[in-house]
Amino acid sequence: MPGMQTLARVLLAAGPADAEHIQPVTTGMIVKYAVTTVVGIALVWGVIRLFGWIEEKTRASFGVRAGLIGIGVILTAVGAYLGLFWAPPDRMMGDVQRIMYCHVPLLWNALIALCINFACSVLYLIKPSWKTDSLAEAAAETGVVMGANGVLLGAIWAKPTWGVWWTWDPRLIAAAIMLIAYAGYLALRRFIEDPDRRALWSSVVGILVAVDLPVVWFAVRWFRSIHQFQSSPSTVDPALRVPLRVMAFAFLFLLMGFLWQRYRIALAHRKDEVALPDALPTTARREVTP
Amino acid sequence: MHGLTDLLPTLLAQAANQAPSAPLPTGRITGGWGYVWFSYALTFLTLAGYGVSLWVRRPRPTKDV
Amino acid sequence: MTSQARNILILAGTLCVASAALAFIAFGKLGDNLVYYWSPAELLAQGDKAIGPTIRMGGLVKAGTVHWDEQHTRLSFEVAEDTSPTAPSVKVVSTDLPPQMFREGIGVVVEGTFAANGVFTSTRVMVNHSNEYRAPKPGDHHKDDWKKTLEGAEPTAAREQR
Numbered sequence: 001m002p003g004m005q006t007l008a009r010v011l012l013a014a015g016p017a018d019a020e021h022i023q024p025v026t027t028g029m030i031v032k033y034a035v036t037t038v039v040g041i042a043l044v045w046g047v048i049r050l051f052g053w054i055e056e057k058t059r060a061s062f063g064v065r066a067g068l069i070g071i072g073v074i075l076t077a078v079g080a081y082l083g084l085f086w087a088p089p090d091r092m093m094g095d096v097q098r099i100m101y102c103h104v105p106l107l108w109n110a111l112i113a114l115c116i117n118f119a120c121s122v123l124y125l126i127k128p129s130w131k132t133d134s135l136a137e138a139a140a141e142t143g144v145v146m147g148a149n150g151v152l153l154g155a156i157w158a159k160p161t162w163g164v165w166w167t168w169d170p171r172l173i174a175a176a177i178m179l180i181a182y183a184g185y186l187a188l189r190r191f192i193e194d195p196d197r198r199a200l201w202s203s204v205v206g207i208l209v210a211v212d213l214p215v216v217w218f219a220v221r222w223f224r225s226i227h228q229f230q231s232s233p234s235t236v237d238p239a240l241r242v243p244l245r246v247m248a249f250a251f252l253f254l255l256m257g258f259l260w261q262r263y264r265i266a267l268a269h270r271k272d273e274v275a276l277p278d279a280l281p282t283t284a285r286r287e288v289t290p
Numbered sequence: 291m292h293g294l295t296d297l298l299p300t301l302l303a304q305a306a307n308q309a310p311s312a313p314l315p316t317g318r319i320t321g322g323w324g325y326v327w328f329s330y331a332l333t334f335l336t337l338a339g340y341g342v343s344l345w346v347r348r349p350r351p352t353k354d355v
Numbered sequence: 356m357t358s359q360a361r362n363i364l365i366l367a368g369t370l371c372v373a374s375a376a377l378a379f380i381a382f383g384k385l386g387d388n389l390v391y392y393w394s395p396a397e398l399l400a401q402g403d404k405a406i407g408p409t410i411r412m413g414g415l416v417k418a419g420t421v422h423w424d425e426q427h428t429r430l431s432f433e434v435a436e437d438t439s440p441t442a443p444s445v446k447v448v449s450t451d452l453p454p455q456m457f458r459e460g461i462g463v464v465v466e467g468t469f470a471a472n473g474v475f476t477s478t479r480v481m482v483n484h485s486n487e488y489r490a491p492k493p494g495d496h497h498k499d500d501w502k503k504t505l506e507g508a509e510p511t512a513a514r515e516q517r
Contacts, residue, residue: 062348069341076337080330088490092456096322097488099329106333125366128359142340149336153329160322162481163454167464169391200362207369211376222381224391224413226464228486236488254337261344268349314423314430317458 033214044119048131051260065264069257075250083243090240097240099157105248106150107175109255113143114182114213116259121206124199130274133199134266135259136206137189142258144182146251151175162226170223174216181209195273392464396436396443398475405469412475413464413483417444421459434463434475446474453480 058064083101090097120136123129154172155165166172185205192198215222220229233241392413398405414434421432430453435444438460447465457463462483467476 076334080334084326084330091489091491092318093484093488094319094322096319096325098326100488102329102333122366122370125362125369128362145336145340149333152332156325156329156332160319160325160454161456161484164479164481167481200365204365204369207366207373208376211373211380214377215380218381223389226391226413226481226483228484231486231488235486237490239490240488251337254341258340258344261348265344265347265349314421315453315455315457317456317461319455 040115041119041122044116045123048120048123048135051263052131065257065260067257068253068260072250072253072255072257075246075253079243079247079250082246087239087243093161096157096160099153101243101247103150103153103157104244105251106146106153108248109251110143110147110150111213111217112252113139113146113255113259114178114210117143117182117185117206118210118213121203121210124203128199130195130199130267130270131263133195133202134270135263136202137186137266138259138262140182140185140189140206141262142255144179144186145258146255147175147182148179151179167226169225169227171216171219171225171227174212174219178209178212178216181212185209195270394436395434395445398445398469399443406471407468409466409468411464411466412445412447412469413462414444416457416459416461416463418459420444420446430480434465445469447477447480448474449477449480451477451479454482456482456484 054064055061079101083098087098087101089095117136117139120132120139124132124136151172154175158167159165185202188205189198189202192201217230219225220227236244392411393401393405395412395414398410398412412434414436415438417433417435421430423430428450430449430451431447432449433444433446436442447467449465449467453463457480462485464481464483465475465477466479466481469475
């Protein structure tokens with residue numbers, strides 16, 4: 001009886017007192033997510049190799065990155081038009097619901113970036129490389145920028161819907177911890193001057209803070225919260241799904257462009273650091289790089 | 291631009307709603323475009339600002355120490 | 356020991372710590388001890404422990420119980436465990452005006468204190484939205500809602516100006 005199921009889902013989603021929607025963790029899930037993690041790390045490894053290959057072919061062309069950002073900007077413009085003017089308002093939340101088209105894609109992409117940071121942290125410990133270390137740095141920074149933006153939008157959206165800017169709900173706590181943890185990770189990278197030690201210890205910290213990523217995702221299922229849990233295509237009307245998807249891809253392209261450019265910056269930095277021994281005085285450095 | 295043209299009437303309607311005779315919410319959110327505009331502006335400014343910062347920090351072939 | 360072997364050891368150790376931490380959060384019954392809110396039945400089951408401190412309670416606004424006291428600008432309603440008519444419920448008196456989404460049957464989380472007389476005095480009413488996003492139904496005329504309000508309000512405003 002699909003009708004009954006829909007009804008049950010509406011009631012469960014609307015009724016926070018009912019604990020039935022809190023999903024128990026099963027062995028099957030653990031196996032599934034462990035496999036996903038390994039596959040994900042392999043995928044990031046493949047992507048780094050692919051990046052390297054494209055960079056070699058295009059001679060590290062800035063045009064490729066600019067192109068990715070360009071596609072992202074165009075898609076963002078289309079998505080913003082669809083989200084602001086084309087899509088109907090939500091039946092209950094009205095026009096305020098349009099904030100979702102930015103809030104959700106921002107946080108999806110922030111989580112993607114931070115997962116890349118985790119994969120790079122693991123990869124660095126398996127096989128040290130400045131490329132992996134640079135991508136880890138790039139991913140953490142982009143993830144924090146998009147994540148902070150997404151959390152701010154969540155607060156703005158919460159004011160008219162929930163009635164408060166902020167409340168100590170598990171999802172919100174996990175998201176706040178995520179931002180603070182990765183800001184700390186970036187600060188740590190600045191404090192350690194020796195590139196080898198920095199890469200090593202930031203990898204360790206990168207793995208530790210990544211514990212919070214699944215907690216952010218599952219907080220709404222593991223704990224009681226005021227934050228609604230993940231929507232699925234069946235809980236979002238088609239007209240409202242279109243701008244959400246366009247914006248998700250728009251920000252994904254922006255993320256790719258940002259990540260790549262930030263990676264170039266980090267890699268150039270690393271090469272400078274490694275090429276120039278600290279012992280050399282400033283005058284000697286000038287001679288090395290005219 | 292219906293959002294902008296709706297803004298004033300919506301604010302007026304909200305003000306009318308807050309009169310003591312009609313205090314209880316309707317169960318639906320009316321208006322609130324201010325939140326939406328602010329959110330989108332904040333998002334675009336943040337992303338554009340980050341893009342600019344990436345351009346400013348771009349690696350240069352000849353680097354002054 | 357080569358630095359490669361050392362790195363692998365560090366990786367194994369870090370992954371162990373990280374997995375243990377995640378397992379503790381997921382299986383550690385954190386949700387039983389640290390809850391964002393109590394349901395009405397749980398609140399009632401706490402007995403004297405619930406009386407006094409600032410707490411949160413979450414549930415559904417029971418149909419037909421919403422009452423607005425105009426003179427004292429005071430809102431009262433009952434928060435029920437679930438939709439069944441016999442579900443345990445707690446009476447809430449609020450001094451805070453609820454957000455616009457507030458209606459009968461919607462999920463709410465109230466913040467405040469529970470008194471011995473069985474009334475929950477709320478200083479903050481928060482509304483819980485589901486994960487459903489729907490376009491307005493053809494009969495809703497949602498976009499034109501403000502017009503009705505405005506049409507009703509306009510004559511009054513115009514009269515006051517004259």
